Amino acid sequence: DAMVIQNPRYQVTQFGKPVTLSCSQTLNHNVMYWYQQKSSQAPKLLFHYYDKDFNNEADTPDNFQSRRPNTSFCFLDIRSPGLGDAAMYLCATSRSGWNTGELFFGEGSRLTVL
Amino acid sequence: KNQVEQSPQSLIILEGKNCTLQCNYTVSPFSNLRWYKQDTGRGPVSLTIMTFSENTKSNGRYTATLDADTKQSSLHITASQLSDSASYICVVSHQTGANNLFFGTGTRLTVIP
Numbered sequence: 001d002a003m004v005i006q007n008p009r010y011q012v013t014q015f016g017k018p019v020t021l022s023c024s025q026t027l028n029h030n031v032m033y034w035y036q037q038k039s040s041q042a043p044k045l046l047f048h049y050y051d052k053d054f055n056n057e058a059d060t061p062d063n064f065q066s067r068r069p070n071t072s073f074c075f076l077d078i079r080s081p082g083l084g085d086a087a088m089y090l091c092a093t094s095r096s097g098w099n100t101g102e103l104f105f106g107e108g109s110r111l112t113v114l
Numbered sequence: 115k116n117q118v119e120q121s122p123q124s125l126i127i128l129e130g131k132n133c134t135l136q137c138n139y140t141v142s143p144f145s146n147l148r149w150y151k152q153d154t155g156r157g158p159v160s161l162t163i164m165t166f167s168e169n170t171k172s173n174g175r176y177t178a179t180l181d182a183d184t185k186q187s188s189l190h191i192t193a194s195q196l197s198d199s200a201s202y203i204c205v206v207s208h209q210t211g212a213n214n215l216f217f218g219t220g221t222r223l224t225v226i227p
Contacts, residue, residue, distance in 0.1 A: 004157070042203065042217035043158075090157055102148065103205075103215070105157030 003027070006091050006106035013081055014114050021076040021109045023091030032074040033103065034066060035090040043090055049074060050096060078111075086113045116141040118206050120218035127225055131194055135221045137187040137204035145207040149178055149189045152201045152220070161189070161202075194225045 004025045013019045023032065030051045035043035047056045049068045063085070065077040078085055088110050092103040118139045127133050139147070146165045150158035162173045164180040164187060171178050175198075177190045191198055201220040208214035 006157075040219070040222070042219045045215075088155075092157075102160050102163065103158075105159070107157050108155070110155070 004091055004093055004104050004106035006089075006109050008109060009107060010110050010112070012112045012114065015082065016080045019078045019081055019111065021078075021089050021091075021111070023074045023076070023106055024072050025091075025093045025104075026072070027093055027095075027104060028071065029093035029095045029104070030071065031094045031096050032068060033092040033094070034064075034074070034076045035092065037088045037090055037108075038086075046076070081111070081113045083113050086111055116206075116208060116216050118204055118216045118218040120202075120204050120221050122221060123219070124222040125224070127194055127223070129194060129196055129225050129227050132190065132192050133194060133223065135189045135191075135202050135223070137189070137206075137218055139185050139187070139204070139206045139216070139218075141185075141206040141208055141216050143209040144182065144185070145209045147178075147180060147187050147207070148205045149176070149187075150203040150205060152203055154200070158203055191223075194223075196225050196227065199223060199225045 007022045033048040034046045037043040045057050046060045047066050063079050067075045088108045090108045091106040094103050121136045148163045149161045151161050152158040161176050162171050162178045166182050175192045180187045201222050203220040204218040206216045
C-alpha cells in the first residue's frame with residue numbers, strides 16, 4: 001500500500017547527541033512536512049518542502065535542519081537535542097495544487113532525550 | 115488572528131453511546147476544514163473534509179457538520195466503539211494554500227466498556 005513511513009519509531013538519545021529521523025513516501029506527493037507534537041498539544045509545523053524548495057517556519061530553532069535528497073525521502077536532523085526537544089515528530093505529505101488540505105501522516109518518531 | 119479551538123478537551127463515554135465534538139475557528143478566508151483521528155502513539159488519519167458549501171458529511175458512524183457563517187464545526191460519533199478512543203483534531207485550511215493549515219489541540223475521547 002502507498003504510505004508514509006517513518007524510521008525509527010522510537011529514538012532515545014543523550015542530551016546534545018545528534019539525531020536523524022527519516023521519512024519516505026510512496027505517494028509521489030511533492031510536498032513533505034515535518035511536525036513536532038508534544039503531549040496533549042497540536043502538531044507544530046517545523047518546515048516543509050515544496051518539491052526541492054525548503055520553507056522554514058519563522059520560529060523553528062536553528063537546531064533543527066532538514067534534507068530532501070529526492071521526492072521520496074526527507075530527513076529531520078536535530079543537531080544538539082535538548083530536553084525540550086523530546087516529542088513525537090510527524091512527517092506528512094500532500095499533493096500540491098490540490099487545496100483540500102489533506103495531509104497523509106506517517107506513524108511518527110517518538111524522541112526521548114536523556 | 116487565525117485560531118482553531120476545540121471542546122471539550124477530553125471526554126469519557128460508555129460504549130454504544132453517541133457524542134459530539136466541537137470546533138470553532140477564526141481562520142479567514144476559509145478554504146476547508148478536516149477532522150483527523152489520532153490513535154495514541156500514531157499519526158493522524160483524515161476522517162472527513164468540509165468545504166464552504168457543505169453543511170453535513172458522513173463517513174460511517176462519523177458525521178461532520180459545518181456552519182460557515184458562525185465558523186463552527188462538529189463531529190458526531192454514533193454508537194461509539196472502544197476503537198473510537200483517540201484524539202480528534204480539527205484542522206482548518208486557509209485559502210492561501212494547502213500549506214497554510216491551522217490545527218486545534220484536539221479532543222481526547224475515551225470509550226469505556
